[in-house]
Amino acid sequence: MNYGYFDEENKEYVITRPDTPAPWANYLGSPEYGAIISNNAGGYSFVKSGANGRIIRYRFNAIASDQPGRYIYLRDRDSKEYWSATWQPVGKNLDKYKSECHHGTAYTRFESTYDNIKMDTLYYVPLNKTYEVWKFKVTNEDKKVRNISAFGYVEFTTDSNYEQDSVNLQYTQFITRTEYIENKIVQHINENVDKNDKGSNGLERFFGLVGQEVTAYNGDRDSFVGSYRSYSNPIDIENGHCSNSLNYNENPCGALQTDITLQPGETKEMVFLLGAYDNEKANNIMKAYKDLSVTEKEIKELKNFWHGKLNNLQINTPDKNFNNMVNTWNSYQCFITFIWSRAASFIYCGLRNGYGYRDTVQDIQGIIHLAPEMALEKIRFMLSAQVDNGGGLPLVKFTHNAGHENTPDDAQYVSETGHPSYRADDALWLFPTVEKYINESGNIDFINEQIVFANTEEKVSVYEHLKRAIKFSMERLGAHNLPAGLHADWNDCLRLGKLGESTFVAFQLYYALRILKKYSVRLKDEEYIGYIDEKLKELKESINTNCWEEDQFVRGIRDNGEIVGSKTQPEAATWLNPQSWAVISGFADERQTKLCLDTVYKILNTAHGTMICYPPYKDHTFDGALMTLFNPYTKENGGIFSQTQGWIILAEALAGNGDRAFKYFQECNPAEMNDKAEIRKMEPYVHGQFVESKGSPFEGRAHVHWLTGTASTVMVSCVDGILGIKPSVDGIEIEPCIPKSWDGFTMQKNFRGKQLNITVKNNSHIEKGVKKVLLNGQDLVDKHIGFEQLKEENEIILYM
Ligand code: NOJ
Numbered sequence: 001m002n003y004g005y006f007d008e009e010n011k012e013y014v015i016t017r018p019d020t021p022a023p024w025a026n027y028l029g030s031p032e033y034g035a036i037i038s039n040n041a042g043g044y045s046f047v048k049s050g051a052n053g054r055i056i057r058y059r060f061n062a063i064a065s066d067q068p069g070r071y072i073y074l075r076d077r078d079s080k081e082y083w084s085a086t087w088q089p090v091g092k093n094l095d096k097y098k099s100e101c102h103h104g105t106a107y108t109r110f111e112s113t114y115d116n117i118k119m120d121t122l123y124y125v126p127l128n129k130t131y132e133v134w135k136f137k138v139t140n141e142d143k144k145v146r147n148i149s150a151f152g153y154v155e156f157t158t159d160s161n162y163e164q165d166s167v168n169l170q171y172t173q174f175i176t177r178t179e180y181i182e183n184k185i186v187q188h189i190n191e192n193v194d195k196n197d198k199g200s201n202g203l204e205r206f207f208g209l210v211g212q213e214v215t216a217y218n219g220d221r222d223s224f225v226g227s228y229r230s231y232s233n234p235i236d237i238e239n240g241h242c243s244n245s246l247n248y249n250e251n252p253c254g255a256l257q258t259d260i261t262l263q264p265g266e267t268k269e270m271v272f273l274l275g276a277y278d279n280e281k282a283n284n285i286m287k288a289y290k291d292l293s294v295t296e297k298e299i300k301e302l303k304n305f306w307h308g309k310l311n312n313l314q315i316n317t318p319d320k321n322f323n324n325m326v327n328t329w330n331s332y333q334c335f336i337t338f339i340w341s342r343a344a345s346f347i348y349c350g351l352r353n354g355y356g357y358r359d360t361v362q363d364i365q366g367i368i369h370l371a372p373e374m375a376l377e378k379i380r381f382m383l384s385a386q387v388d389n390g391g392g393l394p395l396v397k398f399t400h401n402a403g404h405e406n407t408p409d410d411a412q413y414v415s416e417t418g419h420p421s422y423r424a425d426d427a428l429w430l431f432p433t434v435e436k437y438i439n440e441s442g443n444i445d446f447i448n449e450q451i452v453f454a455n456t457e458e459k460v461s462v463y464e465h466l467k468r469a470i471k472f473s474m475e476r477l478g479a480h481n482l483p484a485g486l487h488a489d490w491n492d493c494l495r496l497g498k499l500g501e502s503t504f505v506a507f508q509l510y511y512a513l514r515i516l517k518k519y520s521v522r523l524k525d526e527e528y529i530g531y532i533d534e535k536l537k538e539l540k541e542s543i544n545t546n547c548w549e550e551d552q553f554v555r556g557i558r559d560n561g562e563i564v565g566s567k568t569q570p571e572a573a574t575w576l577n578p579q580s581w582a583v584i585s586g587f588a589d590e591r592q593t594k595l596c597l598d599t600v601y602k603i604l605n606t607a608h609g610t611m612i613c614y615p616p617y618k619d620h621t622f623d624g625a626l627m628t629l630f631n632p633y634t635k636e637n638g639g640i641f642s643q644t645q646g647w648i649i650l651a652e653a654l655a656g657n658g659d660r661a662f663k664y665f666q667e668c669n670p671a672e673m674n675d676k677a678e679i680r681k682m683e684p685y686v687h688g689q690f691v692e693s694k695g696s697p698f699e700g701r702a703h704v705h706w707l708t709g710t711a712s713t714v715m716v717s718c719v720d721g722i723l724g725i726k727p728s729v730d731g732i733e734i735e736p737c738i739p740k741s742w743d744g745f746t747m748q749k750n751f752r753g754k755q756l757n758i759t760v761k762n763n764s765h766i767e768k769g770v771k772k773v774l775l776n777g778q779d780l781v782d783k784h785i786g787f788e789q790l791k792e793e794n795e796i797i798l799y800m
Contacts (some may be wrong), residue, residue: 001678005325006671006685009100011307013329013685015039016100018087019094021486021681025346025705026103028335029125033275034344037108037123037130040088042066043346047160047276049398049519050350051344054157054165055205055276058378060349061727064089064231067325070154072121072136072272073237074114077147077259082237085119085136086110089231093116103685107299116142117262124300128304131285132277135295136150140262141702149259151237151613152272154220156187157254160276162349178219178247178254184286185219185254186209186279187247194734206282207254210289211270215259216242221251273297309335312370315723315771317738318743319662326718329685330670333711334366338378343709354400354417357392358490359709361429365436366712367710369719369749372441379437380451383430383465388453390472392426394419394456394487405455410654424476424486424505431512434462436716439727442752442787448520463523468515473509474535475726480507480557480776481542489556490577491612493636495624497559503547503578504555510539511585527779537558543587551595553578553588555613559625564579565613571620572613574603576644583651593655598647601660606694609640609668610648616695644667646713653737658767660741661722668714675702687711723747731786734798736760743800762800774798 003024004015015024023038034053035045043066047053071089075082076714084090087099093765099112107124120137154662157165175190189203218224218236223245226235230562240792242257260268271289275282288294310331315323319651328433338349341360343350361382368375384402385393394408395417408421411757430582438444450459460468485496489505496502512629517532547553555565556557565575579596582588588596604610616638621628627636645668652661654777666672670687673680682702719725724735725747732751740762749760774797776788785796 003677004101004684005674006329008320008324008327008643009103009217010104011310011328012102012104013683014078017094018099018101021678022104022683023346023657024683025066026108027340027393028106028108028123028704030128031339033125033130033132035123036075036344036346037070038066038346039103040066041071041084041086041110041121041123042069042088044069044682046350047130049247049353050162050340052346052350052355053276054160054162055274057155057157057165060346067231070123070132070134070274071120071153071231072134073151073234074117074119074138075149075151075240076115076117076266077149077240078239079115081115083114085112085121087112091232100517104303105310105328106302113141114587116140117148118229119144122299124297124299124302127301131273131277132272132302133289133295133298133523133685134268134272135292135555136272138260138262139267140264143264145264146262147259148262149215149257150212150270151242151255152207152209152259153224153234153256154254154274156205156254158252160191160203161396162614163351171252174249176247176252177249178252178605180217180244180246181279182283182382183210183214183493184254184279184282185217185256186282187219187252187254192279202669203276204278205276205302206274207256208273208277209256209270210273210283210286211292212258212260214256216244216257217770218242218245218255219252220245221253224253224255235773260270262733263388279699302549302620309370311748312750313719313725313747315745315747318742319666321669321674322662322665322718322722324671324685325669326715329716330715331367331370331712333686333706334363334370334715337363337707337709337711338367338374341705343491345705345707347704352395354395354397355382355385357382357394357396357426358423358429360396361392361426361433362709363712366715368436369725370438372443373400373435373560375437376441376443376446379430380432380449383451383462384730385429385454385466386427386469387445388456388458388468389429390468390475391422392430394423394426400454402454404523407455419487421473421487422475424483424489424502427472428508428512430469431467431515434466435515435518438729442729444729446521447523454628455590456604463519466512466519467528467682468514470509470516470535473505473512477535478557479561480546480561482557483509483540483548485556485698491636493625493626493627494564495626496556496564498630500559500624501546501557501746503543503553503565504581504783505589506543506547507578507581507585510536510543510587511581513539514586525683540587547591548579552599553582553596562622564625569620571615571617572625572638573615574599575613576600576604576610576648577612580644580647580651583654584647597652597655597657597660605664605667606640606699607667608643608691608700609645610664611638611693612636612641612644615636631696633693633699635690638693638695640668640689640693642690642715643708644708646715646717646731649714649717650721653724653768656737658722658737661717661737665714665718665722670702671698673702687714725749728749728784731784731789732756734758734760735770735774735783736797736800738762740765740767751790752787754787756790756796757794758796758798760798761800765798766800768800770798770800773797
């Protein structure tokens with residue numbers, strides 16, 4: 001079933017019917033003020049932290065699964081009928097109620113019509129501002145005069161902390177009250193603590209109306225909704241007037257009513273504003289909207305900002321669904337994971353108040369090709385969260401104080417974060433991320449930049465940080481000379497035992513050594529080059545001796561010596577990640593590459609992607625295989641763990657298999673499920689954490705929207721793998737790996753301020769291999785394009 005389409009030109013996903021199989025969301029805002037909104041205006045907002053800065057209340061996993069939200073109700077004063085500017089919460093019959101939701105880059109717009117009244121509602125957070133705007137336009141399309149009341153409504157939290165607001169009701173319900181002041185509801189929280197000390201827990205929020213006069217208000221949720229009612233039929237709306245009540249204890253809200261009269265064809269506009277500001281600041285903000293056209297300027301700015309970033313790479317290939325994801329939605333999702341990590345969605349409530357080390361270092365990779373300057377800032381931050389022993393802090397607090405943090409070796413860190421010890425993989429993600437950044441930006445000096453550690457103010461170079469990461473792994477090898485799995489590796493659910501060994505980490509380490517060697521060579525660090533060569537050799541021997549099985553690599557070795565992921569086992573006999581990483585890391589030779597990739601295709605591939613392992617654990621599991629807790633074919637237990645799809649696409653592309661790389665891409669591309677939304681359920685424009693695989697009764701159903709490492713991993717596989725964009729310190733090379741049926745494609749890339757207009761011609765219909773490159777009409781001997789050869793704007797033609 002189809003619920004919408006991609007509007008490529010406007011970079012929007014347009015939802016044409018609002019009764020989607022799940023709330024389909026979008027993100028508005030910035031790190032300073034975040035907001036999530038569904039295709040029925042459900043969702044919430046927060047200042048800085050989803051856990052500690054909540055403004056709009058949201059009930060996770062409730063029956064109306066995206067409520068409450070940012071609602072505008074309408075009521076006809078003559079017929080007494082009422083509805084909402086978005087289909088929900090009133091939910092009129094869809095035969096008569098028409099609604100389109102346009103999710104765009106940091107804004108969401110609704111166009112709805114009901115009973116000859118047209119409504120246009122636009123939600124956004126202005127660029128660099130910390131409040132939100134609901135611009136509302138209502139038009140009378142009737143032949144007669146219509147008397148309409150419009151009601152803006154928001155349910156406030158009583159406490160900014162999500163958990164306190166949700167469960168500590170005997171306390172938080174009694175620290176707040178609302179007040180009506182000049183066209184706005186002002187909410188006070190903890191005002192009795194210290195009226196003069198705004199730095200204390202005291203806090204104010206406002207919900208105001210500009211452009212029309214408030215005719216009535218309500219600051220008390222329960223009197224607005226009424227007993228035994230819901231957001232579909234609040235008593236104030238049914239009665240046609242807000243009761244001018246104010247909240248003192250219990251549940252605060254902001255409801256503002258304005259009564260308007262519309263001549264046939266007439267339009268009236270207004271703006272609702274919401275933020276965590278006191279009355280005085282709110283007045284200033286509201287003043288700025290006196291001329292409502294300011295909203296047009298702001299939305300233009302917002303689009304320019306986001307489209308500017310996304311336009312740094314635009315592609316036009318024969319596959320529209322691929323184009324849509326690379327040009328807009330996968331890229332935008334990468335920015336959202338980069339900003340919000342795993343903190344705030346309809347699934348994540350934000351209580352994990354920090355960045356997962358591996359998550360964020362991987363998230364950064366997804367935006368490097370679009371915004372290297374933003375990536376740099378965060379890479380510095382993550383390096384400053386590396387412990388001086390070389391390991392990464394499993395959780396980097398949002399309040400991270402570089403140089404002064406406790407580590408997993410300290411009881412306080414463990415009790416504060418709940419992370420008992422180091423993970424084997426965290427710091428190893430730095431290698432591809434740092435390399436990718438340096439190659440995109442050309443900023444090779446970064447390798448010498450001095451950065452502190454998490455736990456000491458000692459500053460060392462980025463190069464030294466990377467060396468410490470290697471040392472961390474080398475000091476933690478198991479009985480077979482392979483890196484220990486420690487608390488876990490990338491797979492949260494796999495505990496191999498403290499000295500059990502992980503093949504995945506072994507490949508990561510192999511890859512890290514290869515990357516670091518390039519910098520050692522540059523820095524002429526001869527002794528270290530010798531060390532790397534020796535370790536690469538030792539690692540190769542250990543992996544080949546202990547981890548290669550005829551046509552696949554095993555997943556690891558438990559500390560009791562038992563192999564995990566061996567062909568001889570009845571369950572979890574074949575694993576995906578060791579195969580893809582054997583290739584990505586540059587470890588697998590040609591024969592191993594072919595064999596292990598074929599094994600993945602034969603054993604793990606399904607219509608919706610490749611399973612993480614097969615068969616799932618059920619009766620032959622072990623204590624450390626925590627995934628057994630999950631139903632078979634779900635999550636890490638044989639589900640299609642979506643992040644891993646990016647790695648297998650990349651591996652196939654590196655191996656030169658364009659057809660298979662693209663097939664894997666299509667299998668996991670959300671856009672491919674646009675017409676089967678009833679199966680996938682989740683948004684068709686974003687990746688989720690996993691998809692239920694072939695043995696599940698709900699094969700193809702996706703879960704955990706938006707905030708997932710899938711975004712960056714699949715992005716990288718598209719950019720580096722399929723499109724083959726390979727920048728290096730001194731230039732760029734393009735080596736696509738595409739389906740042989742493609743005649744070619746074009747790309748526009750901003751490369752360090754130079755415009756590259758690239759045309760790829762595949763007249764020979766092959767999957768990989770560039771035989772000739774023309775740069776501005778000149779035939780290059782080498783496929784590599786030197787940066788100094790580039791003009792401001794360049795025409796590049798590649799012949800495959
Ligand atoms: C989700 C976690 O956020 C991520 O860090 C982990 O790698 C995957 N689960 C796989 O277990």
